[in-house]
Amino acid sequence: xxxxxxxxxxxxxxxxxxxxxxxxxxxxxxxxxxxxxxxxxxxxxxxxxxxxxxxxxxxxxxxxxxxxxxxxxxxxxxxxxxxxxxxxxxxxxxxxxxxxxxxxxxxxxxxxxxxxxxxxxxxxxxxxxxxxxxxxxxxxxxxxxxxxxxxxxxxxxxxxxxxxxxxxxxxxxxxxxxxxxxxxxxxxxxxxxxxxxxxxxxxxxxxxxxxxxxxxxxxx
Amino acid sequence: xxxxxxxxxxxxxxxxxxxxxxxxxxxxxxxxxxxxxxxxxxxxxxxxxxxxxxxxxxxxxxxxxxxxxxxxxxxxxxxxxxxxxxxxxxxxxxxxxxxxxxxxxxxxxxxxxxxxxxxxxxxxxxxxxxxxxxxxxxxxxxxxxxxxxxxxxxxxxxxxxxxxxxxxxxxxxxxxxxxxxxxxxxxxxxxxxxxxxxxxxxxxxxxxxxxxxxxxxxxx
DNA sequence: GCAAATTAATGATTTATTCAAG
DNA sequence: CTTGAATAAATCATTAATTTGC
Numbered sequence: 001x002x003x004x005x006x007x008x009x010x011x012x013x014x015x016x017x018x019x020x021x022x023x024x025x026x027x028x029x030x031x032x033x034x035x036x037x038x039x040x041x042x043x044x045x046x047x048x049x050x051x052x053x054x055x056x057x058x059x060x061x062x063x064x065x066x067x068x069x070x071x072x073x074x075x076x077x078x079x080x081x082x083x084x085x086x087x088x089x090x091x092x093x094x095x096x097x098x099x100x101x102x103x104x105x106x107x108x109x110x111x112x113x114x115x116x117x118x119x120x121x122x123x124x125x126x127x128x129x130x131x132x133x134x135x136x137x138x139x140x141x142x143x144x145x146x147x148x149x150x151x152x153x154x155x156x157x158x159x160x161x162x163x164x165x166x167x168x169x170x171x172x173x174x175x176x177x178x179x180x181x182x183x184x185x186x187x188x189x190x191x192x193x194x195x196x197x198x199x200x201x202x203x204x205x206x207x208x209x210x211x212x213x214x215x216x217x218x219x220x
Numbered sequence: 221x222x223x224x225x226x227x228x229x230x231x232x233x234x235x236x237x238x239x240x241x242x243x244x245x246x247x248x249x250x251x252x253x254x255x256x257x258x259x260x261x262x263x264x265x266x267x268x269x270x271x272x273x274x275x276x277x278x279x280x281x282x283x284x285x286x287x288x289x290x291x292x293x294x295x296x297x298x299x300x301x302x303x304x305x306x307x308x309x310x311x312x313x314x315x316x317x318x319x320x321x322x323x324x325x326x327x328x329x330x331x332x333x334x335x336x337x338x339x340x341x342x343x344x345x346x347x348x349x350x351x352x353x354x355x356x357x358x359x360x361x362x363x364x365x366x367x368x369x370x371x372x373x374x375x376x377x378x379x380x381x382x383x384x385x386x387x388x389x390x391x392x393x394x395x396x397x398x399x400x401x402x403x404x405x406x407x408x409x410x411x412x413x414x415x416x417x418x419x420x421x422x423x424x425x426x427x428x429x430x431x432x433x434x435x436x437x438x439x440x
Numbered sequence: 441g442c443a444a445a446t447t448a449a450t451g452a453t454t455t456a457t458t459c460a461a462g
Numbered sequence: 463c464t465t466g467a468a469t470a471a472a473t474c475a476t477t478a479a480t481t482t483g484c
């Protein structure tokens with residue numbers, strides 16, 4: 001029960017706020033670099049690891065989706081029994097269409113190709129171009145001969161397209177590992193100069209079929 | 221299309237054979253150490269990475285399961301319409317029971333607790349106790365201060381319980397990276413002195429309910 | 441007020457499904 | 463058509479809210 005023995009990550013309010021803001025700004029499936037940066041940044045507010053960020057986005061996306069799914073289901077059902085009793089336009093399918101909003105590939109195409117752009121917040125200034133080699137974001141085919149002992153804790157994310165490898169960003173143990181350490185708000189505000197492409201979250205029924213038609217025509 | 225650019229791993233026959241043998245011997249969900257060892261060993265027969273091993277077991281387990289599922293489904297259905305036409309004993313549930321064979325936690329309990337035992341094959345002799353620190357299998361809370369540049373390619377397996385981190389075992393580039401490089405059989409035979417606990421693969425219908433009862437009574 | 445007991449949230453794992461190379 | 467790779471869905475498990483009886 002001691003905070004050091006706590007088996008799972010307990011996000012501080014600041015961490016949570018930032019994560020949610022990033023999510024709102026369009027990030028759904030951060031890749032290795034993004035996770036690394038986010039983790040580094042958030043580690044300032046408390047202990048955190050890459051996997052926590054990874055999981056958080058995965059869970060949050062899934063749960064927002066299911067929330068929306070439920071809401072839409074109820075809504076459509078209601079609408080249905082109010083108006084036309086027959087001639088059903090296949091609700092589940094419509095729901096399915098709408099839910100494409102949450103697909104990481106479908107949403108925010110910008111974030112798929114620019115590695116760092118969505119996470120422009122590093123408090124140490126925006127010199128993210130100065131230390132690119134720390135990320136080794138290009139290949140996982142290098143031969144590291146023997147220095148096994150100093151691997152980092154690293155992440156295999158069967159995610160971003162290739163397996164992400166990154167050190168745990170939360171190297172510095174924060175002085176107050178317990179939750180709810182309310183720090184000064186800091187630079188949280190300059191975090192999101194992001195061209196939020198297509199978010200909208202509480203999606204309102206329309207304009208989603210374009211997505212789908214695009215998707216469905218691709219395969220088969 | 222060139223072997224260096226090939227987008228996905230193409231297992232050599234030897235690699236495949238060994239993997240299947242390991243699978244038959246009871247391994248379903250190898251943990252970090254096991255993946256590491258397997259990868260190291262298999263890398264002798266051709267280029268391979270930890271994630272390949274990881275994926276292979278995942279896919280193989282899933283597909284054996286679905287194969288069995290289909291077979292059982294057909295079989296039961298057939299039996300059903302041959303004999304008693306009514307009084308159905310809930311087939312889907314029975315299938316569900318049988319499929320517990322494939323659950324990594326349910327099967328081969330030995331492999332869950334002994335890290336190295338199922339993979340006792342290291343060709344360099346069984347001195348696996350001499351270099352334990354290369355695996356860092358105890359904690360993911362160490363601080364690696366700055367040596368980011370020499371991370372390995374590492375794996376985050378949201379698998380064994382904690383995130384596995386391991387170097388890619390296939391450090392040495394094999395002379396013939398193309399598939400189907402038939403090497404001499406080598407020590408493939410001394411690989412499996414494993415106490416195969418409960419395998420049986422082509423499971424024959426009975427004896428599976430114990431599993432389930434054990435599982436269901438635990439939670440709730 | 442305050443713990444024990446319940447319930448709700450959510451972090452972490454595992455399984456199922458889908459995509460796409462060959 | 464097979465199967466390696468990737469993603470989404472379902473599930474498990476632990477922590478936080480909340481309720482309840484005292």
